[in-house]
Amino acid sequence: MNTQPPLVSFGLIGDPQYADRPPMAGRCYRNALALLAGTVERLNREKLDFVAVPGDLGDGLGTDEIARVIRVLDRSRAPVRYAAGNHDFVLHTEQELARLFNVETLFYNFAVNGVRFHVLNSLEVSRFSPPGSERARLAAQYRSLHPELLLRDWDGMLAASSRLRLRRELEMSRAAGEISVILCHVPVYSGASGDNAVAWDSAELLELFDGFDHLKACFAGHYHPGGCAIRNGVLHKTVRAICNAAMPTAVIARVYPDRLELEGIGEESGACHPYHLGPATIRGEAPAGAVVMADSGELAEAGPDGRFELTVPAPGRYALKAVASGMADAFVPMVQAPAEGVRIAMPADPRRRLVRGDAGGPATLRITEGGRPVRWFDLAGNGYGGAAAAPGVWNEYCDRFWTSGRYAFSATGPVEQETGPYHPELRRRGWFKGDFHAHLIHGENTYRANLPFAAFLARAEHYDWLYLAAGFANDGALADHHRLARRLSTPDFLLRLNTEFPKNCHGHIGNAGVGPEFPACNPEAATNLELARRMIHDRGGVAVPVHPLYEDGIRRDKNGRAFSWMSGKELLLWLLCAPDMTPCLDLFYNDDTPGAAEFWFMLLNRGYRIGCTATSDAAFDVGRPPGLGRGSTFIQMPELSEAGIVQGLRERRTMVSWDGAALLFGIDGHGPGTILKPTGKHRLQAEIFYRPDRQVELRIIRCGRLFERRLLKLPADGRESVEFEFEEHEDSWYLALLQETAEPGRLRSAASPVYFRTPHFREPEILPLPVPFPRELRDWMKYLTVKELTRPESFDELKRRLRKFLSDSTASKR
Numbered sequence: 001m002n003t004q005p006p007l008v009s010f011g012l013i014g015d016p017q018y019a020d021r022p023p024m025a026g027r028c029y030r031n032a033l034a035l036l037a038g039t040v041e042r043l044n045r046e047k048l049d050f051v052a053v054p055g056d057l058g059d060g061l062g063t064d065e066i067a068r069v070i071r072v073l074d075r076s077r078a079p080v081r082y083a084a085g086n087h088d089f090v091l092h093t094e095q096e097l098a099r100l101f102n103v104e105t106l107f108y109n110f111a112v113n114g115v116r117f118h119v120l121n122s123l124e125v126s127r128f129s130p131p132g133s134e135r136a137r138l139a140a141q142y143r144s145l146h147p148e149l150l151l152r153d154w155d156g157m158l159a160a161s162s163r164l165r166l167r168r169e170l171e172m173s174r175a176a177g178e179i180s181v182i183l184c185h186v187p188v189y190s191g192a193s194g195d196n197a198v199a200w201d202s203a204e205l206l207e208l209f210d211g212f213d214h215l216k217a218c219f220a221g222h223y224h225p226g227g228c229a230i231r232n233g234v235l236h237k238t239v240r241a242i243c244n245a246a247m248p249t250a251v252i253a254r255v256y257p258d259r260l261e262l263e264g265i266g267e268e269s270g271a272c273h274p275y276h277l278g279p280a281t282i283r284g285e286a287p288a289g290a291v292v293m294a295d296s297g298e299l300a301e302a303g304p305d306g307r308f309e310l311t312v313p314a315p316g317r318y319a320l321k322a323v324a325s326g327m328a329d330a331f332v333p334m335v336q337a338p339a340e341g342v343r344i345a346m347p348a349d350p351r352r353r354l355v356r357g358d359a360g361g362p363a364t365l366r367i368t369e370g371g372r373p374v375r376w377f378d379l380a381g382n383g384y385g386g387a388a389a390a391p392g393v394w395n396e397y398c399d400r401f402w403t404s405g406r407y408a409f410s411a412t413g414p415v416e417q418e419t420g421p422y423h424p425e426l427r428r429r430g431w432f433k434g435d436f437h438a439h440l441i442h443g444e445n446t447y448r449a450n451l452p453f454a455a456f457l458a459r460a461e462h463y464d465w466l467y468l469a470a471g472f473a474n475d476g477a478l479a480d481h482h483r484l485a486r487r488l489s490t491p492d493f494l495l496r497l498n499t500e501f502p503k504n505c506h507g508h509i510g511n512a513g514v515g516p517e518f519p520a521c522n523p524e525a526a527t528n529l530e531l532a533r534r535m536i537h538d539r540g541g542v543a544v545p546v547h548p549l550y551e552d553g554i555r556r557d558k559n560g561r562a563f564s565w566m567s568g569k570e571l572l573l574w575l576l577c578a579p580d581m582t583p584c585l586d587l588f589y590n591d592d593t594p595g596a597a598e599f600w601f602m603l604l605n606r607g608y609r610i611g612c613t614a615t616s617d618a619a620f621d622v623g624r625p626p627g628l629g630r631g632s633t634f635i636q637m638p639e640l641s642e643a644g645i646v647q648g649l650r651e652r653r654t655m656v657s658w659d660g661a662a663l664l665f666g667i668d669g670h671g672p673g674t675i676l677k678p679t680g681k682h683r684l685q686a687e688i689f690y691r692p693d694r695q696v697e698l699r700i701i702r703c704g705r706l707f708e709r710r711l712l713k714l715p716a717d718g719r720e721s722v723e724f725e726f727e728e729h730e731d732s733w734y735l736a737l738l739q740e741t742a743e744p745g746r747l748r749s750a751a752s753p754v755y756f757r758t759p760h761f762r763e764p765e766i767l768p769l770p771v772p773f774p775r776e777l778r779d780w781m782k783y784l785t786v787k788e789l790t791r792p793e794s795f796d797e798l799k800r801r802l803r804k805f806l807s808d809s810t811a812s813k814r
Contacts, residue, residue, distance in 0.1 A: 006254035006261075007179070008115045011043040011051040011078070013250050014239035015221045016069050017087060019059030027224070027243045029059055036072050038248035042265055046252060048078040049112050054221035054239060055085025055122070055185030063091050066100055081110070083119050085185040085221060086154045089128035094121075107162055109169055115181060115255050116173040118166060122186035122199055122222075126156025135159060142200065147772075148526035149519050150196055155186050155222075157201035163208060170212045179255060182209075182218040189218070189517075191229030192236035196520035197222065206517060209234050216260055216275060217253070228262070228271050230480035235260055235273040277483050280315045282335060284308060284342030290324035291354065291408040292344065295379055296452040297460070299406055312337050313452050314487050317475040319379045322346055323410040325354040331381030334448075334475065352410040357403075357417070362460045364420040364627060365401040370413025373399035376457075379448035379475050385623040389446050396624040402460035420627075421660030421718060422462050423689040427492070431634045431655065431664065434465035434645065435626045436498065437510040437546045437586065437615030441471040442622055449620040450475045455488040455495050457620070461627035462660070464640055465494040470516055472497060474621055482515075494640055500546070501535070502528040505555070505782060507548060507568035510586065510615060513541030513646035527773045528570050529578055537581055542649045545571055545582075546615055547589040549596055551786040561783060569781040571789065572798050575608055577769040583650050584611040584752075588631055591658045591747045597737070599790040601704035604733050604753060606795070607764045611652030611673060611752035632657050636671055655751045662689040663698075665736040665751035672735075672752035678728040686722045686736050690714055690748060695741040698722060703732050711741065732756045767802050774805055 016036050019029040028035075043051060053073065058065025066088060073080045082101040089097070094106055106121040125142065129135035138159065143151055158166070173180045187193035188205045199205060209215055210232050217235040226240030239251055249266030262271040286292055286302040293299045294312055302308040302322075312318055320332040320342065327346040335342060359365070367374040375383040375398070385398025401409070426433070440454050450473035458466045472481040485495045499516040500508050504523035509532050518535055532543040548568025556562050563569075574582045585603075587596040591614075603610055614631025618624050626632065636653040637644030648654065652673035655663055664687040670676060686698060692714060700708035712720050733756065738749040770777075780801070788794050 004256070006256050008112045008255045009046065009048050009252065011046070011048050011250050011252050012219055012237070012239045013039055013051065013053050013242060014226065015056035015085065015224060015241035015243060016053070017056045017059045017241060017243040018065050018069050019061045021059065021061060027241070029243055032243045033068065033072055035242050035245060035248055036069065037075070039242065039250045039265070040073060040075050042248050043250060043252070044075075044077045048252070050079045050081050051076050052081045052083070052183055052219065054083045054183055054219060056087045056221060056241075057082070057085070058087060060087045060090025066092065066097075070100060081117070081119065081183070083183050083185050083221075084121055084123065086123050086126070086128055086156070089123060094130065107165070111178065114178050116169075116176075116178040117181050117183055118169055120158060120166070120182065120184040121162070122158075122184045123156040124158050124162055125200075127153055128156065148521050148531060149200075150522055151200055152196065155198070155200055157199050158205070163201070163204060167208060170215060174212060174214045178214065180212065180215040181255070182215070184218070184220050186222045187220040187227075187236065187238045189229060189231050189236040191231060192220070192227040192238045193223035203517065203519065206231070216255070216273070219253070226268065228269075228478060230273055230478060232482045233275065233480065235271070237262065237271075240268055271478050274315065277314055277480065277487050279311050279313060280337035282310045282312060282318065282320070282337050282339045282342060284339070284344060286322045286344040287324055287327060287346050290322045290327070290344070290346060291356070292320055292322045293408070295319040295321075295377055295456070297402065297404040297456040299404070299408065314484055316452065316479050316484070317379055317450060317477045318452070319377060319381045320344065321377055321381070323354060323408055325352065325410070326350055327352060327410075329410055331377065333381035334379060336477070351412040353412070354408060355411050355415055356406070356408045358406050359403050359419065361405050362462065363403050363405075363422070364461050365403060365407070366399060366418040367401045367409065368416045369411040374401055374409050374411070375399060376401050379450065379453060382447060384447060387446050387623070389444070389622075393446070394442070394444050394619070394622050395446055396619075396622050396628060398623045398625070398628055400625070400628070402457050404456065404460065420461070421691050423660070423662060423718070426634065426662055426689060427464060429664065430636050430638060431662070432464035432637060432640050433632050433634050433657065434463055434467075435616050435618070435632055436467040436512045436544065436613075436645075437500070438466060438468055438618035438626050440468045440620050441474045442619035444619070444622045445474050447621050447623055448475050449473065450477070450479070451481060451484050451488060451495070454620050454625075455493070457625045458495075459493050461625060463626060463632070464492065465496075465645060466626065467496050467498040467512060470497070470499050492640065494642065494645075496642060502531045504528070505563055505565055505569070506778075507570050508546050508566065509536070510544045510546040511536045511541050512649060513642060514539050525772075527573065527769070527778070529574050529581065529769060530771065530773075533578065533581060540646070542583070542646045543581060544584050544586055544613055544649065545574065546586040547617065548585065549587060549593055549599065549786050549790065550589045563783050564786070567786050567789065569784055569789070572795050573769075573781065575603065575764075576767050576799055576802060579608055579764060579766065582608070582610065583652050584613045584654055586613045586615050588612065588614040588656055588747060588750065589617070591631065592745055595786070595790050601701070602790075602792055605704050607762065609652060609673070609753070609755060611649070611654040612656050612750050613649070613654055614656035614658070629658075634662060652752050655749065656747070657749050659748060660690065661738060661748035663687070663736055663738045663749035663751045664689075665754070667734060667754045670754060672754060675755045675757050678730055678732065678756040678758060680727055680729065681725055682728055683723065683725050684734070688712070688714065688720045688722075688738060690718050690738075692716050692718045694718070696748070697739050697741050699737045701735050701737065707734065728756050730756065731758050731761045767799070768806060770802070770805060770809065777801055777805065
């Protein structure tokens, strides 16, 4: 970074919330004035362009609170700028606050040396809107129209006209070549606050922010603990409240042309937000000839002078490992890149020898040394997959070693190596392997991981695309996960972020094509179907119920009645009321999920077009990467892109795979998801990709019955083709299944159906979705076991109940 002076330097003081009242809930109201005076005194030592206070000057018990706080702030050598907070509105009108803050309106902007500051009224539409005003009516209307949203009384949002005004201001600022910064009271991004401590229009504002790359920061108050996060190039900083601090506390922000730096005072901490995200370099010293590798797969060799240099994908946290002949392995965990002067000491160990290899590209290896696995390592320098977790804590055994191509390790005994299957022909044929249901950090935190680590493992497992669900790291570093995911993407690997949403006792929903931010919702106020339609489908994404037939996480209600947290209770409802929302189902949570195939066949025989997916439910922090014995989904698309993934799922162009197997299936040259006319003679093609010399069984299913069965021994390249003619004149569907003869009942691959439709085919009836949804039907679905859920009688029963409710509702309105 350069050493030029900042364009702007300013201080930020969080909610003073002064009041003449005793302490409560960690807030020392009376002490706020003394702490504020100490904070102003500390800031006066700095050369600042101004000081900002993002709201809640007083608590709202006395009319003189704000004036007393302003008198203390008048001691500042730098001018003070204010945003209005919810407590400020308790005893003051907007006009009174504007006069106290010496501004014409609570929505204003100003510029300092090429940096434009946009000050928002976060409570413009809220319970604090002027009584009887149009904005007060809009606030009440918004809440009544969205009973599913957990809207807090002390939050609010901008009016639509103000969001439009902000857009125009940002456009003008961009055209003028300025840097823009937002100042407001209520945080906009939950990553910098609590899960639900955000503006009601957080989603709209974040979408607005995404359109302006000259917008570099958004500073807020309101959430008293404070917080900091970076999202899509915007630093979101929530300043810790003075009334909750034990010492003078503030933030100094310095805006540079290429970065924004924060300096913490008192209980606040510093941070750096570089505007450009590029590779970072780690330089250091190790014993001459040692091979040094990063947890993200990069590898270098220490020269004769012991110096080494590694280029890692982006700034952030990494672990280093060094191996050499005659020396014990050495680790340096949690290196903050870029880094200089990293020293790696390696104790002597004459028994160890250096083993090198080259897989020719990304690969997953199983390496044993004297019968013991040689493992990869996490950001803490721990062998990945070998830790012993506490009883009752989810933990996975993993014995993998991943590489980007060249690799090295040390050994003392005999070494055996095995490479997992990989068929690059699939990619060339337009079939791309991926997963839309994988957790980077599930919460157990047995291992330390972040996006570069996860991306490296996924690529080595030959994933072409991957969606990772929150959280996105447990390394303690500040990172822009959204931009980093794009940075880690290449023409042959696409990494994106998502969130299981909705996720509750009625089902868990995976998705693709929308961002990972969703509002906090009340699962009892709306069905998952309503939420998924509004927040995923209508925004251009695709929703897929994940592990709907996995009966685990058994819980009990207040009456002791058991229900599963994991299974998809609303699955039948989605099919009856919105089959367009269910192009694919994640039926094969495991390769032997009981009853999954039969349930799929039953739905297909009822006329539904349903493709198959298989997801891993990976959790990198428990030692489970997506390829660890889990399923993956191949999608056919013209080229790898997020739009191609969404469209491929919508059009049911899918195939599922375990252990590197793949099954390309088609009729008359048309693949899964296609609708054909049954014109008599047709030609079926199936291509198998798997391990050499394996005995496999290929089954072709027609309308739920075995149509063709082939027992095959795969040749040395692991590939085999089957092709034959057949006749079809009726409404029907065909699909293909593959399994090893040595493991009957365990799928290796399944291809989604090809359909035949005559002019006489009748689409399944679509029933209107009752809104609000009746409680008695909700409870009936909630307590279904998986065995009950998959019975045809349950489908018919829900259909009958829905029809009756709709009929009764219509009759009652007459």
